[in-house]
Amino acid sequence: MSYVAFFLIAALALGAALGLVLKKNAIHGALFLVVNLGSIAALYLMLGAEFLAAAQIIVYAGAIMVLFVFAIMVLIPGKEETGPDPRRAYRMLALPVAGVLFLEVIIVLLARVGSAPRAAVSPPVAGSPAAASIPAAAGSVEALGRIIFTDYLLPFELTSVLLLAAMVGVLLLARRRA
Amino acid sequence: MVPESYYVALSAILFCIGVLGVLVRRNPLVIFMSVELALNAANLALVAFGRRHGSLDGQALVFFVMAVAAAEVAVGLAIIVVIFRVRQRLSVDDLSAMRW
Numbered sequence A: 001m002s003y004v005a006f007f008l009i010a011a012l013a014l015g016a017a018l019g020l021v022l023k024k025n026a027i028h029g030a031l032f033l034v035v036n037l038g039s040i041a042a043l044y045l046m047l048g049a050e051f052l053a054a055a056q057i058i059v060y061a062g063a064i065m066v067l068f069v070f071a072i073m074v075l076i077p078g079k080e081e082t083g084p085d086p087r088r089a090y091r092m093l094a095l096p097v098a099g100v101l102f103l104e105v106i107i108v109l110l111a112r113v114g115s116a117p118r119a120a121v122s123p124p125v126a127g128s129p130a131a132a133s134i135p136a137a138a139g140s141v142e143a144l145g146r147i148i149f150t151d152y153l154l155p156f157e158l159t160s161v162l163l164l165a166a167m168v169g170v171l172l173l174a175r176r177r178a
Numbered sequence B: 001m002v003p004e005s006y007y008v009a010l011s012a013i014l015f016c017i018g019v020l021g022v023l024v025r026r027n028p029l030v031i032f033m034s035v036e037l038a039l040n041a042a043n044l045a046l047v048a049f050g051r052r053h054g055s056l057d058g059q060a061l062v063f064f065v066m067a068v069a070a071a072e073v074a075v076g077l078a079i080i081v082v083i084f085r086v087r088q089r090l091s092v093d094d095l096s097a098m099r100w
Helices: A002-022 A026-046 A050-075 A088-092 A094-112 A137-150 A153-174 B004-024 B028-053 B057-087
Strands: none
Touching (some): A002 B004, A002 B028, A026 B004, A026 B028, A050 A137, A050 B028, A050 B057, A088 A094, A088 B004, A094 B004, A137 A153, A137 B057, A153 B057, B004 B028, B028 B057
């Protein structure tokens, strides 16, 4: 049952990603990206990361994509990528490059994920499946909040400074010079 | 339960599609969206690895990646808007100079 759900959602995510890359229209690409982000949120749910699923919807599909669609509406007359591509030969080089990158990632994963025994990565009890040490679904958000506000408190505060800096920088950049 | 390696494989494919999008597209906005795609693939891998290790550190990291991605998108889009204002068109092939 969970396999069926996983493969359905994975197919949706892959199709949406390909749609983003292949579609000429930037708005269509943005909508495909929303579908992709939503399906990844569903995968987060399946992985037991409820908080991240909600944050994914709110931050990515909500805030970031609205920003993208807004920028596309403001900037693009809709004719940016029509017409012949003067550097098509160079751009087609991207296909073998991406293929090689994919092969590399797969080889790395097979070498690491495939060979590492489960007992080696879950220290407490040898032989017990790692799934047993995962916090219960209900406590996941609470535990995550505890970690963020204790172990990761400094990065958390730095993140707020970063967001403030980004906000000021954007205001400065987008200001209309008289 | 679906094994974590499936999620990691999916994230590898999504990441490569994102890189492909960065390489083949001419519109900086679409390139930017492809970067977001690759970022999300990395996030998915982080969550999957976190579940495999039975720790929440991966999820905390994803939380920070999301915050940084939001800042990055805001600044990047502002830069694109400024470039469009100066150039009146939007193609990465035009942008070969660091300053003008």
